[in-house]
Amino acid sequence: MKINNFNQRCLEKLHLIPKGMVSTYFELANSLNSKAFRAVGNAMANNPNPISAPCHRIVRSDGTLGGYSLGVKKKIKLLKEEGISIQNNKILNFKSKIFKFNSTS
């Protein structure tokens, strides 16, 4: 098995997300200089370490939660604990809580 560059990359980025903030698959892939937001989701889905990586801070571009290996329910709870308000499986003030990575090369 070769090194999971993509997967590892995503996990590293997750660590950059400050508490109380969330990010989208799109932004995450964008930070990787890729448009593989699909592959990003796959990387999380395979989730080698769902504990070491705050994958619960990753949501869809629409502000919806999307999914979670441990269960969407858990994701909501975690985000709420982080200080993020969620309702109807959607993040409130999502635009204000979205976090963008350093796109500056």
Place this chain on the structure above:
DNA sequence: GGAATGACATTTA
């Protein structure tokens, strides 16, 4: 090497 899948995104009806 090829087909199939997915925690997605965007557009059109």
Place this chain on the structure above:
DNA sequence: CTAAATGCCATTC
């Protein structure tokens, strides 16, 4: 606004 269809990228079978 909701639903359906299409496109995209990487990984897995």
